[in-house]
Amino acid sequence: MTTKTVRTICFECHSRCGVLLDVENGKVTGIRGDKTHPHSHGYICPKGNACMEIMYHPERITQPLVKVGGKDSERFEAASWDKALNIVSENLLAAKEKYGPESVVFGSGTTRGMAPYLNRFLNRFGSPTFMAPSNMSGGPIAIGALVTCGFGLVDPDYAESRCILLWAHNPENSWPGLYMHDINTGLKKGAKLIVVDPRRTRLAKKADHWLQVRPGTDTALVLCFINVLIQKGLYDKAFVEKWCSGFDQLAKHAAQYTPDTTSKITWVPAADIEAAAECFATNGPAAIGPGMGGVCQQNDAFDLCRGLTILSAITGNLAVPGGNLQCQSPTRKRSCYGSDFDSYLNLPKEQAKKKLGIDRFPILEFIPIPSPPQAVWPAIEAGKPYPVRAVGLFANNSVCAYPNSLRVRNALRSLDFLLAVDYFHTPTTALADVILPPAHWAERDDVEDLLMKNHVIAQPKAVEPVGDCRDEKQMLIDLAVKMGMDDYWKSVEEILDYRLEPLGVTWAQFKVKQRHFNPIKHRMYEEKGRFRTPSGKVELYAEFLKGINIQPLPEYREPAESPVSSPELARDFPLVLTTGGRLLGYYHSSHRNIASLKKRAPDPELQIHPETAAKLGVENGEWVYLATPRGKVEIKALFDENIHPDVVHSHHGFWYGVKDGWKRININMVTDDENMCPVTASVPIKSLLCRVEKMA
Ligand SMILES: Nc1nc2c(c(=O)[nH]1)N[C@H]1C(S)=C(S)[C@@H](COP(=O)(O)OP(=O)(O)OC[C@H]3O[C@@H](n4cnc5c(=O)[nH]c(N)nc54)[C@H](O)[C@@H]3O)O[C@H]1N2
Numbered sequence: 044m045t046t047k048t049v050r051t052i053c054f055e056c057h058s059r060c061g062v063l064l065d066v067e068n069g070k071v072t073g074i075r076g077d078k079t080h081p082h083s084h085g086y087i088c089p090k091g092n093a094c095m096e097i098m099y100h101p102e103r104i105t106q107p108l109v110k111v112g113g114k115d116s117e118r119f120e121a122a123s124w125d126k127a128l129n130i131v132s133e134n135l136l137a138a139k140e141k142y143g144p145e146s147v148v149f150g151s152g153t154t155r156g157m158a159p160y161l162n163r164f165l166n167r168f169g170s171p172t173f174m175a176p177s178n179m180s181g182g183p184i185a186i187g188a189l190v191t192c193g194f195g196l197v198d199p200d201y202a203e204s205r206c207i208l209l210w211a212h213n214p215e216n217s218w219p220g221l222y223m224h225d226i227n228t229g230l231k232k233g234a235k236l237i238v239v240d241p242r243r244t245r246l247a248k249k250a251d252h253w254l255q256v257r258p259g260t261d262t263a264l265v266l267c268f269i270n271v272l273i274q275k276g277l278y279d280k281a282f283v284e285k286w287c288s289g290f291d292q293l294a295k296h297a298a299q300y301t302p303d304t305t306s307k308i309t310w311v312p313a314a315d316i317e318a319a320a321e322c323f324a325t326n327g328p329a330a331i332g333p334g335m336g337g338v339c340q341q342n343d344a345f346d347l348c349r350g351l352t353i354l355s356a357i358t359g360n361l362a363v364p365g366g367n368l369q370c371q372s373p374t375r376k377r378s379c380y381g382s383d384f385d386s387y388l389n390l391p392k393e394q395a396k397k398k399l400g401i402d403r404f405p406i407l408e409f410i411p412i413p414s415p416p417q418a419v420w421p422a423i424e425a426g427k428p429y430p431v432r433a434v435g436l437f438a439n440n441s442v443c444a445y446p447n448s449l450r451v452r453n454a455l456r457s458l459d460f461l462l463a464v465d466y467f468h469t470p471t472t473a474l475a476d477v478i479l480p481p482a483h484w485a486e487r488d489d490v491e492d493l494l495m496k497n498h499v500i501a502q503p504k505a506v507e508p509v510g511d512c513r514d515e516k517q518m519l520i521d522l523a524v525k526m527g528m529d530d531y532w533k534s535v536e537e538i539l540d541y542r543l544e545p546l547g548v549t550w551a552q553f554k555v556k557q558r559h560f561n562p563i564k565h566r567m568y569e570e571k572g573r574f575r576t577p578s579g580k581v582e583l584y585a586e587f588l589k590g591i592n593i594q595p596l597p598e599y600r601e602p603a604e605s606p607v608s609s610p611e612l613a614r615d616f617p618l619v620l621t622t623g624g625r626l627l628g629y630y631h632s633s634h635r636n637i638a639s640l641k642k643r644a645p646d647p648e649l650q651i652h653p654e655t656a657a658k659l660g661v662e663n664g665e666w667v668y669l670a671t672p673r674g675k676v677e678i679k680a681l682f683d684e685n686i687h688p689d690v691v692h693s694h695h696g697f698w699y700g701v702k703d704g705w706k707r708i709n710i711n712m713v714t715d716d717e718n719m720c721p722v723t724a725s726v727p728i729k730s731l732l733c734r735v736e737k738m739a
Pocket residue numbers: 151152153154155176179180335336340437438439440441443444445446464465466467469481482483484515622623624630631632633695696710711714728
């Protein structure tokens with residue numbers, strides 16, 4: 044028996060914890076947390092522990108599959124790689140020939156590492172559109188922060204912080220490996236904790252200040268924080284004077300958001316707002332952790348993210364130890380979302396400007412996040428602004444992940460050709476013409492540099508892929524050969540060497556070395572003499588935005604669907620619905636077939652206050668309908684005192700194990716994709732109206 048231990052990183056979620064994999068006779072037999080890892084320090088969660096269950100699951104797709112029985116059939120037949128790739132190649136080339144290369148779109152779900160390779164492929168093929176859920180996941184933070192200060196608000200320095208502000212963010216479930224060690228270190232050293240969340244999470248219970256905000260009203264709240272600090276003179280005057288532009292306009296604008304006015308909007312007591320704002324300002328350095336989903340799924344996500352960046356700026360917490368750091372991946376333009384790969388940025392202008400979404404969301408021209416799915420659907424449905432006829436989805440269960448599932452499904456069904464690449468069958472792969480089986484993360488070589496605070500970390504494979512599974516990078520290489528694209532990479536090693544070139548190492552060297560770290564520079568603006576913004580200062584008032592019809596100051600916008608903006612609707616749908624708080628055991632719609640994880644949360648649950656349920660005659664554990672103006676789904680009532688009586692919360696991603704589960708228990712059947720943030724295309728899935736109905 045040959046045994047070895049391989050040090051790598053878990054790719055089951057964004058935390059990318061360090062793990063040690065035991066390998067016996069070419070199979071992974073054990074997994075442990077790696078105590079030497081700079082972020083996770085030995086932590087591993089139940090999803091990580093389920094590694095072998097996932098890899099060797101009997102339902103895993105291990106061969107290429109080709110649809111038989113016509114477009115509406117859901118039957119597949121095993122095929123050779125040669126045959127399957129020929130079909131893919133023929134269909135992509137046929138779409139290109141008939142409608143142009145822009146008629147082909149590749150998409151990926153939340154980052155599972157493929158963005159650089161898919162983008163390069165699209166670029167060489169000639170399509171500017173890489174679709175991903177960035178508009179509801181991190182994109183608005185990137186855009187709001189970049190516009191304001193020239194770097195993202197995504198690297199809070201919790202361990203050195205004296206005040207930790209978690210805004211719509213519950214990292215205990217969503218980023219345990221990446222953030223919790225630092226948060227706990229900060230708290231042990233006495234940092235204050237502020238949590239802004241309609242639910243009283245475990246972290247909220249530990250907090251010095253918990254603000255139980257009405258979903259979707261956060262921008263008013265952050266503007267009130269700003270107002271309180273300005274009124275009380277608690278902002279960093281020296282920094283504001285020297286490094287910010289437009290303070291007077293901001294002060295005047297924010298003055299509308301008095302604690303009393305804001306309390307009426309947000310349902311948070313005025314005194315609590317003032318106390319939390321003061322706590323943040325007087326316990327510097329202070330770090331803001333914005334929820335990648337929590338703050339990015341709002342109809343005013345852009346302004347919320349600008350507001351949070353401004354809050355950090357005027358309290359002197361930008362780019363300082365213990366504040367929100369300015370990090371730069373050592374791989375620079377060749378990092379995961381690096382500009383070197385971006386299809387749009389590297390196409391000739393004429394073709395690039397066809398990138399879907401730019402016409403309606405012109406900021407995407409300047410800050411190129413991937414195309415929002417909601418900008419791709421009209422191109423499929425109605426050929427607007429031009430037809431998209433072939434789509435490839437890599438690690439993305441669009442039907443369950445994206446709001447308005449019925450629309451998503453109908454759009455994907457109507458394509459001439461759909462390719463899906465997934466470990467398992469899903470409601471999305473069911474619609475595919477060809478399904479290709481990817482290698483598991485323990486079966487592929489890669490590097491990780493996203494959100495790693497200036498670290499680059501190797502992910503060497505531990506074993507060869509099971510069955511006929513193949514590294515997705517290799518799939519693209521093979522497909523490029525079939526399609527006669529001789530300007531794509533020729534091997535996985537060449538790809539990884541290319542990504543690592545800025546570090547001066549090859550993949551062969553790096554998989555031994557394993558880690559690279561560039562020390563974080565603080566106050567980089569001092570060295571450069573400016574922030575990377577048009578005025579060179581933090582844009583508290585962003586004059587330049589007027590040029591693209593965006594107001595220069597962040598402004599609260601009431602959710603389109605709410606007791607305030609649509610009181611008629613609220614009579615029928617009296618409860619506020621927020622969706623998608625993370626469960627530790629699942630990643631989005633994944634893992635529902637993994638027994639050890641399913642056991643932790645077998646059914647979709649609606650968190651509801653017992654008093655609210657009592658008024659409806661609903662018992663704890665009773666299955667009910669959750670209805671919104673768009674339809675209804677089945678869900679189990681879960682009594683919870685920790686949620687506001689007028690708010691209910693549903694997790695997302697349930698579908699597995701129930702006939703037609705994608706329409707019966709998938710919350711995105713009833714979410715909205717219309718009332719988007721006009722700047723970032725964010726979708727309002729954190730604040731909708733609903734009602735709870737008894738079943739019989
Ligand atoms: N209502 C509501 N909906 C939401 C959210 C919410 O908060 N509320 N959150 C949204 C957010 S922020 C996001 S990012 C999206 C996420 O949406 P997705 O990223 O599409 O998430 P999943 O549903 O997990 O689908 C991913 C699929 O990839 C497969 N997979 C996993 N690893 C790999 C791999 O390495 N390679 C390949 N080829 N396949 C793999 C899994 O089996 C799974 O079927 O969901 C969004 N949906």
